[in-house]
Amino acid sequence: MSKVKLDQRFSPYQMPSVIIGTIADGRPNFMLCTWVSRVNRTPPIWMASINRKHLTMNAIRENGNFSMNFPSADLVKITDYVGITSGRDADKSSLFNIFYGETNAPMIEECVMNMELEVEEMIERPDHFIILAKSITTYATQQIMTDNIPDIKKMNQIIYTGAEGCPTYWMVGDKIGNAFSIGKKLKE
Numbered sequence: 230m231s232k233v234k235l236d237q238r239f240s241p242y243q244m245p246s247v248i249i250g251t252i253a254d255g256r257p258n259f260m261l262c263t264w265v266s267r268v269n270r271t272p273p274i275w276m277a278s279i280n281r282k283h284l285t286m287n288a289i290r291e292n293g294n295f296s297m298n299f300p301s302a303d304l305v306k307i308t309d310y311v312g313i314t315s316g317r318d319a320d321k322s323s324l325f326n327i328f329y330g331e332t333n334a335p336m337i338e339e340c341v342m343n344m345e346l347e348v349e350e351m352i353e354r355p356d357h358f359i360i361l362a363k364s365i366t367t368y369a370t371q372q373i374m375t376d377n378i379p380d381i382k383k384m385n386q387i388i389y390t391g392a393e394g395c396p397t398y399w400m401v402g403d404k405i406g407n408a409f410s411i412g413k414k415l416k417e
Contacts, residue, residue, distance in 0.1 A: 239391070246387035246398065248311055249277065250296035250327075250335040253288035257322035257335035260285040261312030263389035264357075265297065273364040275346060278357045284316040286358055293348045294332045295362070298340035301385040302400045308387055309398070330366045341384050343368045 244263045251258050264278035275297065279286045289295045300308045311321055326338035336343040346362035373383040381401055388399040 243388045243390045243399065245299060246308055246389045247277075248298040248300060248308060248337060248340065249279070249285055249289075250298055250337065251285050251288035251294075252292055252333055252335065253284050253316055256320065257327050258285060258288060258316040259298075259311050259321045259325070259335075259337070260316065261308055262297075268361065274349065275344070275362050275364060277360045277362070278354075279360065280357050281353075289348060289360060290351070290358075292333065294334045294365075295346055295348075295360075296332075296334040296336045297344040297346065298337040299342040299344075299384065300337075300340045300387055302387055302398075303385070304339060305387055305398055330368065332365060336368070341370045341373050341386070342379060 245265055247262050247265045248259050249262045260279075260283055262277050262279060264276075266276050268274050268276045277295075277297070279289070285295075307324055311324070314321060322335070327335045328338055329335060330343075330345050332345045332347065334345050336345070344367045345365040347365055348360055348362045350361040352359040352361070369379050373379050375383065382404075384401070386401055388401060390397055390399060
């Protein structure tokens with residue numbers, strides 16, 4: 230099997246499309262963020278990498294908290310709009326029904342899952358800040374639950390990838406096995 234060299238910025242994995250919510254200039258503001266991951270189980274710490282130029286980044290620095298809102302595929306157009314429109318140019322809060330939990334971070338009713346986070350640490354990089362934040366409260370829409378657990382298939386979450394040479398959105402496919410279990414047969 231022959232190999233080819235790739236651009237070092239190539240990202241070979243899929244990432245969730247998350248709408249970040251903050252209060253900026255006294256009003257709710259939202260932006261799309263796809264560089265997001267959980268980095269610690271207990272306590273639940275999440276990472277978001279956000280360009281320093283974004284209004285949302287400045288608001289997170291001021292407030293010390295934010296929300297992550299996980300949209301389903303039926304919100305792909307509005308999710309993309311939120312990602313290509315600056316809060317400096319448009320009031321995106323009118324696009325959603327907004328609710329609040331234990332912090333002042335605005336959350337989106339239409340999203341299937343929402344999370345409130347408090348900033349624990351910010352790591353400055355050349356063009357982005359890596360934000361490490363503790364999950365305070367997580368909410369899920371009842372319709373995505375199966376046996377009191379969020380069902381990935383029912384979430385129908387928007388997945389982002391740049392693997393095709395340009396950014397694209399996808400949906401989660403089929404389950405192919407149970408993690409940390411399916412490989413046990415090879416140990417026998």
